[in-house]
Amino acid sequence: MISQALLQAILSEYPLPPGGTHGVSHWARVLENGRRLAELTGADLQIVELFAVFHDSRRLNEGIDDGHGMRGAAYARVLRGAHFELDEAAFKLLSEACADHTLGMRQADPTVQVCWDADRLDLGRAGISPVPQLLCTPAAQDLTMIGWAHERSLRRFIPDLVEVEWGIRLDSGGSTPK
Numbered sequence: 001m002i003s004q005a006l007l008q009a010i011l012s013e014y015p016l017p018p019g020g021t022h023g024v025s026h027w028a029r030v031l032e033n034g035r036r037l038a039e040l041t042g043a044d045l046q047i048v049e050l051f052a053v054f055h056d057s058r059r060l061n062e063g064i065d066d067g068h069g070m071r072g073a074a075y076a077r078v079l080r081g082a083h084f085e086l087d088e089a090a091f092k093l094l095s096e097a098c099a100d101h102t103l104g105m106r107q108a109d110p111t112v113q114v115c116w117d118a119d120r121l122d123l124g125r126a127g128i129s130p131v132p133q134l135l136c137t138p139a140a141q142d143l144t145m146i147g148w149a150h151e152r153s154l155r156r157f158i159p160d161l162v163e164v165e166w167g168i169r170l171d172s173g174g175s176t177p178k
């Protein structure tokens with residue numbers, strides 16, 4: 001599980017509004033998509049949860065932002081050891097998942113595939129419907145899964161874990177730590 005200290009560290013350096021399109025509620029929906037997919041696929045949940053909070057953490061804008069995945073991976077390396085522990089093999093997968101999440105790839109380690117699918121299932125917030133053929137795993141391609149995640153994405157649903165696990169209270173324009 002992601003610690004509140006890690007979340008606060010990431011948010012303290014996040015250049016965009018925490019309540020924005022690629023901010024905290026997106027990270028939390030990606031995390032919950034990932035939890036569902038990990039249960040069905042056996043993906044490494046710790047890597048999936050870390051991906052959820054790092055992959056868009058170094059965005060500089062809410063549009064096309066080349067290199068933000070690489071910067072997210074580099075930032076994870078900076079915070080590793082201080083705010084979370086991960087062995088080298090697992091860190092390599094986290095790094096690959098973050099760095100390449102914008103490339104539209106489908107072939108990768110099963111845990112990396114789940115990371116990418118968890119993110120792609122939340123495209124509805126940007127007006128894009130997930131296409132099964134562009135998802136990596138059968139678990140994500142399942143139409144019930146797509147429907148569940150897409151509906152939440154469209155209405156920018158804020159999962160309870162934002163407050164319960166991360167201690168963050170989101171309002172429309174930003175966030176206030178509890």
Ligand SMILES: [Fe+2]
Nearest residue numbers: 055056101102
């Ligand atoms: Fe991204």
Ligand SMILES: [Fe+2]
Nearest residue numbers: 026055056119
């Ligand atoms: Fe994302």
